[in-house]
Amino acid sequence: MQLTLWSYEGPPHIGAMRVVASMEGVHLVLHAPQGDTYADLLFTMIERRATRPPVTYTSFQARELGSDTAELVKTSVGEAFERFKPRVLLVGEACTAELIQDQPGALARGMGLPVPVLSLELPAYARKECWGANETFYHLVRGLLKPRVPEAGRHPEPRPTDRRARANLLGPTALGFRCRDDVEEVTRLLASVGVDVHVVAPLGATPEDLLRIPEADFNVCLYPETADQTCLWLERMFGQPTVKTVPIGIGATRDFLDEVGRIAGIDVTDAKSPISSRMPWYSRSVDSTYLTGKRVFIFADATHAVAAARMCAEELGFTVVGIGTYAREFARDVRECAKRYGVEPLITDDYLEVEKRAAELQPELMLGTQMERHIAKRLGIPCAVISAPVHVQDFPARYAPQMGFEGANVMFDTWVHPLMMGLEEHLITMFREDFEFHDAATASHLGSRVGASRPAEAGSESHAAAEPADSPVDSPAQADASTVIWAAEAEQELKKIPFFVRGKARRNTERFAAEQGIQTITVETLYDAKAHFGR
């Protein structure tokens, strides 16, 4: 039993729904009680989809338990087939149905429907949403393509020289992060090196499209969280190589092109610095000097977290102070990445732990999911969203990919925007004594919550003002520094530090004082601490 306040992932049948809702001609019958239909609103409200997900729920009730729930499955399957005429029917169970063991898949298969009927195993008490999506996509592809697997040892024909290379884009789904725009951007990217996109799946695919997957020269595993099993199976059964680099960030996009070039036998040199790629120059421009060493905490799905860390470190000059993921299945990638940046990885699906880590690290920027956006808001830290779980605002009306060169442009804007820009920061320092730049004024780019989130600062200042100049003032900032007190003149000196770094200066000084066994923080201690932490 696990105490959960908010969760990063839904149950595995939500993953299955994400796959079927992405496709056409597929229908899912879900054995589930009333109430489980809430899942429809994720698609129709969060993603503003104009159609209901192609899912029929059996809606069993207490009075049917132990008597005719199995009959209900057959009725639901029969009616769903008649009404929606799917070309493939999937049957699965949500958590409660798993307990009553009606075997709805076997029941449905026994009905002799004239279309493929695939049964999904979605262990609700052991697995989660991404796993469910990955498994469902794999079952669907394997279920349809198994009869077409060539005999062992037969290698695919080499590509005729007069045919352009073909790639499948695998993994984008409904409710994924910016999948719609990423597909478009990667399609453009591949076109720029003369590669045609053959099948995109699951997003927008039909069962017939899935049958055409083996006709491509290679697969692009665009979102490993949903497609790595499928790509692996296609590689083994059809000898289709997989492009594994996920093109998020300039460096990764160039690596992606190299990998495509290697697999397809194409020279990609000319495509690696298109004129529309503005991000590298923006990052080199002098205004961005102020971004140097900004401390970033990243928490997301594994793919986006790892990609964001590289972008932060190599392309924006930030310092990665923490990285983590809720996707345990991909924890290894994040652990390796954390090692690269010399930080402790955080692998958890407990958002309270993430909040605790964020509060400890006091980063200057958080890159995360909608959960981290809320955490950051509470802590008064700038934040940009880089990964699912998603919210209605993660489906912008405009074109806003994360992948490819345009994706890097988009991320430069969205990550840097919440930070103080160089020129802006310079002006604030210049006008620090101006009355409009007083400490209590809320930074306009952070919204109104910031003032409320720094009660310790505000409290200490009014307190300090009321005290005689020579008496020491208690520091309210941190419980573990409760034995350390601030001399009034040190408190005054602290106030001269720009407000947006003052909290950190206070904490660092107190930590330093505690470590050194200093009881009263003086101006000297303040500068000693500054020298000690060296920033």
Place this chain on the structure above:
Amino acid sequence: MSLSHAADRAPATGDSLPVVTRERGQRQVFCGLAGIVWLHRKIQDAFFLVVGSRTCAHLLQSAAGVMIFAEPRFATAILHERDLAGLADCNAELDRVVAEVLERRPDIGTLFLVGSCPSEVIKLDLAKAAERLSGVYRGRVRILDYSASGLETTFTQGEDACLKALVPELPQLPNGERSLLVLGTLPDVVEDQFARLFAELGIDPVHFLPPRRTTEFPPLGSGTKVLLAQPFLGETARACQARGANLLTAPYPFGVEGTLGWLRAATEAWGVSGEVLEAVTAPAIARAQRGLAHHREALAGKRISFLPDSQLEIPLARFLQRECGMELVEVGTPFLDRQLMAEEMRLLPEGVRLTEGQDLERQLDRLREDRPDLTVCGLGLANPLESEGLRTKWSIELVFTPVHGFDQAADLAELFARPLRRAALLRV
């Protein structure tokens, strides 16, 4: 329609009560867990611990939407494989999770253990668990249980189950004393309005269930008159009756007519004269009529269908038809409690199409054929119906927004008028 006109109308005879069609099939509605979203806002020292699956946690999160800003006073103890293997361990695990919750939230006065579909199916006895834990935390935290499983409860029925669990906790009203008990979660602003009206009417003492804090439990006894502010509290009402309380028969306080009828039931039970009722309510009624006039223009003559969802369908249909001039195409309700709906049913027009239960696809077929001007439905269906050119109103807003009483009558009408006004404005 003027108020006097409405009041003059002769009550319908038993013969002309609407015919109810029962349907069974796929449902598109929340389970009772959704009630936690408003109950935890109302009862400020209560914590709701759902014992269930990841689905339960996900449902609560999806229904609660943006309320993520604060640490919520609800959580899910998510069952894992090993919990299903042995129930003895499951109880030990529950004790551990409860300890964790209470350690995090020392401010909690009442903890509800909330049953779910999985906990029902594995027969995890939460009543026994609540009893056991009550022993452990006696004097510090009250621990109660109820089931909000989708197997047994539909959406707002979760509140009924929760309030029913509170009834045995209510102190005894001494014999010979009387009190008025209003049942159903109301926004504080509405509760205060009603409290003022009752005071002006000379009705005293008046208590509300659920209370804002569980330290303020109202008394209950044979001198208690129970008045329902929400139409989905049948089990709670009957539990109060079992303790000797008297259930007042009234329409629900939506719109001028409903609110007046509701207050009248209280004044009649209290022996307050009709003149006093008229004098006290006249200013609020005049305000409400002024506010309603504006929206009646947008609503009159428009056709509306209700999909079965919040259980508020029948009283709202009555309000929209009689006070706003709308035409009722179909009124669906998840279940029909004839006793609680008796006063409302009499006020529905003859021949209205009333359905109980749901068979979603067939209902949508009818809807597409009817093409009403406005459809009241759940969040999952709203955008798909809009994309088919049907205007919709989300039913969940009706349980979150202050809509009861005279001073909210115009706001209630506005909720239905807004989608129509918006549709008329847009040129994209």
